[in-house]
Each structure stands twice: as structure tokens, then as C-alpha cells.
Amino acid sequence: xxxDNPYLPWEAEIVERTxxxxxxxxxxxxxxxxxxxxxxxFRHGQFNMLYLFGVGDVAISVMSGxxxxxxxxxxxxxxxxxxxxxxxVGACIGLRGPYGNAWPLEQAKGRDVVFVTAGLGCxxxxxxxxxxIAHRQEYGRLVIMQSVRHRHEGLWEPQYxxxxxxxxxxxxxxxxxxxxxxxxxxxxxxxxLLDKADYDKQNCxxxxxxxxxxxxxxxxxxxALGVPAQDIYLSLERNMQCAIGHCGHCxxxxxxxxxxxxxxxxxxxxxxxxxxxx
Amino acid sequence: xxxxxxxxxxxLGLLIEAIQDGGYRVIGPRxxxxxxxxxxxxxxxVEDLPQGVVDHQSPGxxxxxxxxxxxxxxxxxxxxxxxxYVFAPREKLWRVxxxxxxxxxxxxxxxxQKTAILGVRACDLAALAIQDAHFLEATxxxxxxxxxxxxxxxxxxxxxxxxATCFCASTGDGPEVVSGFDILLDELDEGFLLRTGxxxxxxxxxxxxxxxxxxxxxxxxxxxxQHCREQQRAxxxxxxxxxxxxxLDDPRWAEIAERxxxxxxxxxxxxxxxxxxxxxxxxxxxxxxxxxxxxxSCFNADHSYIAGQIVHPGTRxxxxxxxxxxxxxxxxxxxxxxxxxxxxxITWCPAGIDFAEEANIILAKKGAAT
Numbered sequence: 001x002x003x004d005n006p007y008l009p010w011e012a013e014i015v016e017r018t019x020x021x022x023x024x025x026x027x028x029x030x031x032x033x034x035x036x037x038x039x040x041x042f043r044h045g046q047f048n049m050l051y052l053f054g055v056g057d058v059a060i061s062v063m064s065g066x067x068x069x070x071x072x073x074x075x076x077x078x079x080x081x082x083x084x085x086x087x088x089v090g091a092c093i094g095l096r097g098p099y100g101n102a103w104p105l106e107q108a109k110g111r112d113v114v115f116v117t118a119g120l121g122c123x124x125x126x127x128x129x130x131x132x133i134a135h136r137q138e139y140g141r142l143v144i145m146q147s148v149r150h151r152h153e154g155l156w157e158p159q160y161x162x163x164x165x166x167x168x169x170x171x172x173x174x175x176x177x178x179x180x181x182x183x184x185x186x187x188x189x190x191x192x193l194l195d196k197a198d199y200d201k202q203n204c205x206x207x208x209x210x211x212x213x214x215x216x217x218x219x220x221x222x223x224a225l226g227v228p229a230q231d232i233y234l235s236l237e238r239n240m241q242c243a244i245g246h247c248g249h250c251x252x253x254x255x256x257x258x259x260x261x262x263x264x265x266x267x268x269x270x271x272x273x274x275x276x277x278x
Numbered sequence: 279x280x281x282x283x284x285x286x287x288x289x290l291g292l293l294i295e296a297i298q299d300g301g302y303r304v305i306g307p308r309x310x311x312x313x314x315x316x317x318x319x320x321x322x323x324v325e326d327l328p329q330g331v332v333d334h335q336s337p338g339x340x341x342x343x344x345x346x347x348x349x350x351x352x353x354x355x356x357x358x359x360x361x362x363y364v365f366a367p368r369e370k371l372w373r374v375x376x377x378x379x380x381x382x383x384x385x386x387x388x389x390x391q392k393t394a395i396l397g398v399r400a401c402d403l404a405a406l407a408i409q410d411a412h413f414l415e416a417t418x419x420x421x422x423x424x425x426x427x428x429x430x431x432x433x434x435x436x437x438x439x440x441x442a443t444c445f446c447a448s449t450g451d452g453p454e455v456v457s458g459f460d461i462l463l464d465e466l467d468e469g470f471l472l473r474t475g476x477x478x479x480x481x482x483x484x485x486x487x488x489x490x491x492x493x494x495x496x497x498x499x500x501x502x503x504q505h506c507r508e509q510q511r512a513x514x515x516x517x518x519x520x521x522x523x524x525x526l527d528d529p530r531w532a533e534i535a536e537r538x539x540x541x542x543x544x545x546x547x548x549x550x551x552x553x554x555x556x557x558x559x560x561x562x563x564x565x566x567x568x569x570x571x572x573x574x575s576c577f578n579a580d581h582s583y584i585a586g587q588i589v590h591p592g593t594r595x596x597x598x599x600x601x602x603x604x605x606x607x608x609x610x611x612x613x614x615x616x617x618x619x620x621x622x623x624i625t626w627c628p629a630g631i632d633f634a635e636e637a638n639i640i641l642a643k644k645g646a647a648t
Contacts, residue, residue: 005385006418007371007556007569032380053376054560054567077585092381094374239584241556244418248553248574249581251603254610259417275526277595 009051009094010036026073043102044128049243051094056080059240061124073123099243100262103128108205112140118147118210142169145193149177201226209235219266232266283488286469291324302394315357335441338630351465354441359549360402364426367573375566394431400452401620405549411612434459438502440509443621448512451618464499511634514641521641522606530640535594537629542575544623550616
């Protein structure tokens with residue numbers, strides 16, 4: 001039943017789980033109430049609140065989804081997510097959403113599309129990359145940049161390899177702390193990829209997801225390279241509990257990141273993000 | 279409906295009874311036994327109200343003193359606002375039962391009593407409108423706040439004296455009550471001027487032994503309100519508050535943080551603060567768990583916690599968040615500041631930090647101090 005209570009989760013079943021790395025796992029989820037499942041539609045870049053019985057909930061972006069299933073990729077890093085990693089296939093969780101705004105995929109049509117991600121920031125853009133690939137003729141060049149600390153922490157390398165073989169598509173990967181330079185991998189942070197990326201700086205949309213500092217550095221760098229600031233988008237992470245703009249934890253200046261974001265154009269947040277600890 | 283009538287003091291009890299007869303529990307200012315302050319608590323009649331009591335407030339200090347007058351509302355404001363009766367400091371949100379691995383979620387049905395609050399001030403009503411904007415009129419509506427709000431009857435009483443900590447005149451929210459009430463009183467020595475703002479207010483007072491108010495009584499009420507406009511503190515004008523955007527690295531934040539205990543008293547007594555945290559309260563049998571929320575404070579370390587990081591790491595950042603949210607970003611969010619000048623954050627700060635004074639100091643300094 002669809003409740004008018006925005007705080008009430010729905011039941012979702014873990015249909016499959018994949019242990020991606022020692023601390024990252026992916027759930028394939030199914031909303032168990034057919035009516036809820038029928039009404040549930042997410043836009044690329046939105047997130048759900050995932051709830052573990054008796055423990056609590058966390059804001060996790062939708063990695064991918066279709067008519068039947070939702071995929072979430074989660075790092076076991078806190079009290080809730082560590083306990084979530086223990087759940088077996090068949091277990092049920094709570095889910096409510098989708099929340100927040102979406103990546104500017106409509107606005108990006110006819111332009112080059114650039115994704116810059118670090119660490120698990122690759123998950124919130126995955127469905128968007130897939131969308132661009134599925135509508136390849138509507139977009140210009142596709143550039144995907146992903147940075148990790150160590151190659152063995154990276155996710156979905158076969159998928160990146162597959163994307164690399166697509167026409168007009170560039171995939172750039174880097175590992176900042178590896179000693180060995182693997183084929184198709186650079187050594188260093190995102191900045192080493194920015195020099196190699198080939199896209200129309202005047203006619204592109206850049207979408208970024210990663211730690212604040214990485215996104216600030218990258219936004220400043222590519223803005224200096226000539227990308228108009230309003231074409232640079234960031235997805236922010238903040239403490240989220242209600243996800244509907246009530247609980248107050250996610251505020252950044254005048255924005256509630258949960259409902260005004262999580263995706264912001266760089267000029268919207270540049271001033272606030274440049275003040276340390278704000 | 280808006281004609282001003284006169285209710286003799288001896289009939290105040292009848293007003294309370296009329297409200298009770300309307301099915302309301304009555305909340306009013308009550309001396310807190312052993313606490314030395316006033317708080318909004320349930321009252322059974324006039325005998326529970328303070329009488330001849332004046333509050334003396336200053337940074338970090340609140341004292342009630344006897345004045346010998348017969349007045350019940352000769353204080354400026356109570357320790358806590360009316361907020362807890364609408365945005366409950368602790369609220370059960372939902373419950374979930376686990377049976378054979380399946381989860382069934384149940385929304386909590388709130389059987390709420392109709393609640394009348396007697397003695398509400400202009401700053402309280404302005405704050406209620408601010409909370410309405412947040413919980414009821416934004417993108418999502420909060421069903422728990424809504425349920426309490428709909429059961430509320432508001433009996434306002436205009437102030438007859440301003441505490442030293444009051445600055446509602448500078449925020450434009452007081453001292454005069456102009457809207458948002460069901461019934462409005464002005465307290466005079468012998469009785470009350472009475473007006474109604476809604477039909478349900480008018481229905482409640484319909485049978486009270488009121489007389490037409492004399493022009494002398496109306497003048498007295500006006501004079502005491504005028505007197506309340508003379509306040510010792512003032513926020514900078516709203517047009518100047520945007521200046522905080524250039525003051526985010528001002529050295530004053532660090533100076534305030536030297537004194538601030540980050541206790542969160544200011545956010546607890548603030549009538550507009552809305553932050554809350556959610557948490558589970560599992561039953562010991564492992565079968566069910568309840569989801570609750572508690573009022574939270576931006577002075578708590580975990581308020582801005584994300585995995586591996588605290589966005590507002592120190593007291594400097596948290597005080598800055600508190601003040602700039604109230605005076606700068608609130609306007610971006612809701613078209614006005616989040617401060618109605620009640621002064622509670624000043625009075626109840628154990629370190630005596632003066633919110634209004636600090637705002638003036640920070641904004642008065644010329645140029646960005648980076």
C-alpha cells in the first residue's frame with residue numbers, strides 16, 4: 001500500500017548480492033509490494049534510503065534499475081552498512097525513495113558528456129553512463145574518468161573495458177597509490193586524467209561524483225580549461241536521515257542537499273564549498 | 279469578529295473553562311517547581327497560572343520576581359517555547375515487525391488531544407509560522423507535525439513588558455500580535471481586552487461575560503505595547519544580513535568558540551530550530567522495532583557526520599552554522615530569517631553568549647576578514 005507518510009519504508013527483498021571487493025557489495029533488490037513496485041520510478045542520480053531492521057538507514061544512490069529490480073552498490077564503512085554486508089540473499093530490508101534531483105542528462109543532449117568519479121563515486125553515475133550509451137546517437141563524445149587508490153579496489157573493470165571499445169568513447173582509469181602501472185591504467189590522481197581527456201570544452205556537460213575535495217579541485221581545473229562553470233555538475237554526500245528536507249543534517253548554506261541536490265551545478269555550491277568546514 | 283471587548287479578571291477562569299468545554303486540554307505558563315522559571319505546561323485553571331511575577335532576563339540568567347500585581351501575564355516569555363507542542367522533541371514515527379524474515383511496516387496512528395495554548399507571544403506565533411513553512415508548506419509535509427498543528431488552539435496575550443534579552447521589534451515579529459491567533463488578549467490591571475481571530479475562537483468566547491472595551495482601556499493596552507517596543511537589543515536590519523556571506527571566515531567565530539560550550543541549549547530553546555535525528559528502538563525479543571525521532575542540535579558532533587568525516591568539525595564551525603543558518607541561509611530557504619527575536623538563546627546560554635550582540639559585531643566589521 002502506498003502510504004501518505006513520507007517516512008514509512010517499503011519492504012524490499014535482496015534477490016542477488018555480489019561481493020565486489022572486501023568491503024563493497026552490490027544488492028539487486030525487488031520491491032515486494034506489486035503496487036509499490038509499479039509506482040516506483042527513479043531518475044538517474046537519485047538515491048534511496050535503505051533501512052536495516054533494528055539498526056538504521058543510509059542514503060545510497062541508485063546504481064541501476066529496470067522495471068523489476070533496483071541495484072545498489074554499498075561500501076561497508078559505518079554502523080549500518082557494515083551490518084548490511086552480513087545480510088544473505090532472500091533477506092528483506094526497508095526502502096524508501098527515490099529522493100533528490102537527477103543528473104542533467106536531457107540538458108546534455110547534443111553535447112559531449114564527461115563523467116569524473118573517484119572511489120565509489122562511480123556507482124551514482126553508472127545508470128547515467130548506461131543511459132548515454134543506450135541513446136548514443138543523441139550525445140557527442142563520451143568520456144569516463146575514474147580514480148581509485150589501488151587498482152584492486154576498483155569496481156567493474158570489465159565494464160570499463162567494454163565501454164572503452166565503444167565508438168567516440170574514452171575511458172580513463174587511474175590508481176593514485178599503486179606502484180605498478182597496469183595496461184589502461186595511469187598512476188596518480190584524477191588530475192592526470194584531465195590532461196588526456198578529449199572533449200569539446202565549450203560544448204559539454206561534466207558530471208562528477210567523489211569526495212568533496214576531489215570535486216572542488218576538478219571543477220576548478222576544468223573551469224580553468226574553458227568548461228563553463230554552469231556545465232559542471234557535482235553530486236554531494238552529506239548526513240541524511242529524513243531525505244525530505246526536514247531533519248536539517250544535510251544543509252550546505254541555503255541548500256538541503258537531500259532535496260535541492262544531491263546534484264548541483266558548480267556555481268550553486270562553489271562559494272559554500274570553498275569555506276572550510278561550512 | 280474583531281471588535282475589542284473587555285473581560286474582567288474575575289472571568290479569566292471562565293475563559294479557561296470555556297476552552298476546556300470545547301474539548302481542549304489547556305497549556306499555559308506554569309512556574310516550574312524548583313526551577314525558578316516558567317514553562318508551558320498543562321493547567322487545570324487560573325490557580326495554576328503565575329500571578330504578580332516578572333521575569334528578569336540577561337545573558338545566562340533568568341529570575342522570576344514578585345511584583346505584587348494581580349497580573350498573570352506580566353512576564354516577557356517562558357523558558358521553553360510552544361515548539362514542543364507542535365514539533366515534539368521525541369516522536370514515534372513508525373514500527374516494523376519481522377516475521378519469518380518478512381518485514382511489515384506500520385505507520386503510527388496518533389490519537390492526539392485537542393490542545394489550547396494560553397499565553398502565546400508574538401514571537402511564538404511568528405516562530406510557529408516559520409515552522410509551518412518548514413514542516414507543512416515545503417516540498418514534503420510532515421504528518422506528525424501536521425496532526426499536532428491541526429489540533430492547536432492559540433490564545434495569545436500581548437506583551438506588557440520586554441525582557442532585556444528581547445529583540446522582536448528589530449526582527450519585525452513583535453511585540454504586537456497581529457495574526458495567527460484564535461483568541462487575543464491584552465492584560466490590564468483589572469482585566470483583559472479580548473479579540474478573536476478565527477470562528478472557532480469566537481465560538482469559545484461567545485458566552486463569556488464581556489463588555490465593550492472603553493477607549494481608555496484600549497489606550498492603556500496600546501501604551502503598554504508601545505513601551506514594549508523599546509528594547510535593549512536589536513539585530514542588524516534584515517537588508518544587512520546578507521553580509522554574513524562575506525563573514526564566513528571572520529576571526530570572531532573562533533573567539534565565540536572559545537566561550538561556547540557547544541551544549542545546544544540555544545537550539546533546544548529556539549522556537550524555530552527544526553533539526554531532528556532518527557533512530558531505532560528495537561524490542562529485546564528481536565521481533566519488532568520502533569522508529570523514533572528526537573530533536574537534534576547542530577552543536578552535536580554527529581549532526582554533520584558522514585562516513586569518515588565530520589563536516590562541521592569544531593565549535594567554531596558549529597556556532598557559525600547555527601548563526602548563519604538563522605540569519606543568512608534561512609532567508610534563502612524560506613524567504614525570511616529563522617529568528618523572531620525571543621532572546622531565549624541569550625538567556626539560556628550557560629556561557630552568556632549574546633546572539634544579537636555577536637551578530638552586530640560580526641556584521642559591523644568592514645570587509646572580509648580572510
